[in-house]
Amino acid sequence: MTWVADIPRRFVREPTAAEYRELRRLRGTQLPGLGVRARIVLLSAERVPIPEIMRRRRVSRPTVVGWLRRFEQSGVPGLLTRARSGRPSRVTPDLLRHLAIVTSARPRDLGVPRPAWSLAQLREYLVRTGAAPAISLESLRVALRRAGLSLKPARTGLAQKGATTMIPGAFEYHAPTSIGEAMKLLATLGEDAKVLSGGQSLIPLMKLRLASPRHVVDINGIGGLAYIREADGFLRIGGLTREVDLEESELIRTRYPLLFDTCRVIADPLVRNLATIGGNLAHGDPANDHPATMLALGAEIVAKGVKAERRIPIGSFFTGPFETALKPDELLVEIRVPLPAARSGGAYLKLERKVGDFATAAVAVQLTLGANGTCEQVGIGLTNVGLTPIKASRAEAALKGKRPDEATIKQAAQLAADASQPSADLRGPVEYKKDLIRVLTARALRKALERAGGGR
């Protein structure tokens, strides 16, 4: 995973000196939009007032506030409301961390004989334990607000079922039973709400408080959102379809080998029992496996909002790290994949450190051969080697209309490697990952060709 994709995680509280250095480095990036965002966040982290950021970056207030709010919602409290006078704040990152831990416990578990925290008791406890030597009730109230914490015990549902301690921040749980009901909730709650599908990405983020939605809209009780069928020229997959259902589908196994390869290497069987294809795509994680596969297949996403339904070509769906074209009030309801023509084949090849891990790198290939043996149609998608999943368009162009002999395959594989933009991390250095893309692309192309010719 690139560090840019990690910004929300790394900036959970106050940026460290090393993070400042990285943000500064990011300022110089050529990627559209990214430099501007980094500059805005960096300036704010340096306590530059918002009007001054607007002046220096020549951007509007909504742009500045919008970006700060997004980072704040990703777990960077205080960027928006932090004092900018240069005076040290009483509300320190340590205090925020402490508050998160203390308020997630019941008072009596910490030796305070009360059923619930009041502001005064919380202050008394913090002062007694030395977490906050002197803090006014007002400062404490501000600190709680910044950290998205509430002293009210969570009321209903998942949030506290059987639990004595809340690990995520407090949230309201909603369980609509129809799309209409879900749409209304999302339209009313806006950016304060998160959709819950399989929960395999959202719940870990909430447990770590990297996401603290005030409302969780669980769509698992809505009927008719899980299906796999061919109709009207498309393979149609409902947004709530689980990975296990794709893996066990005869239709997918026999007609869509690329998709079959993909769902079998996602996480492990426990995760696949719950995780959904809609959640995998909506999460916008460049390390997830479905995005590259859908790029190769030329899929489209059907998004439903309260007023309208729209079809989003997959090429314009992933707009940034963990960002998609979905609006806060839209549900991903269906994925449409064009039906494969005769003499089509596909393959997904992934290298992972161990079974169940995210990809070090992976390549998705889908192609169709013409009657004369040339490549009529070809799609190539790359996983976890950029800020978003990557469509290797130049590699595709090198194959289109050509006979896929060894020389052409090698050329396309090199072009795919050139298109990748990996970062060095625990999974390996940049050069290694680029070369991995080259090797995996060549192998995936050969396998797809074999399958297009009738092989398995």
Ligand SMILES: Cc1cc2nc3c(=O)[nH]c(=O)nc-3n(C[C@H](O)[C@H](O)[C@H](O)COP(=O)(O)OP(=O)(O)OC[C@H]3O[C@@H](n4cnc5c(N)ncnc54)[C@H](O)[C@@H]3O)c2cc1C
């Ligand atoms: C241990 C582990 C290993 C994993 N390994 C892999 C891996 O190798 N490859 C891989 O691809 N993934 C992997 N994952 C991620 C897994 O596939 C996730 O389940 C998936 O990313 C999200 O799907 P979900 O249904 O669980 O979504 P959730 O966690 O419920 O939601 C994820 C995000 O998508 C949004 N969302 C969900 N559904 C919709 C919808 N219908 N409309 C609009 N927004 C929606 C949510 O609001 C949230 O922001 C792993 C997860 C775990 C826990």
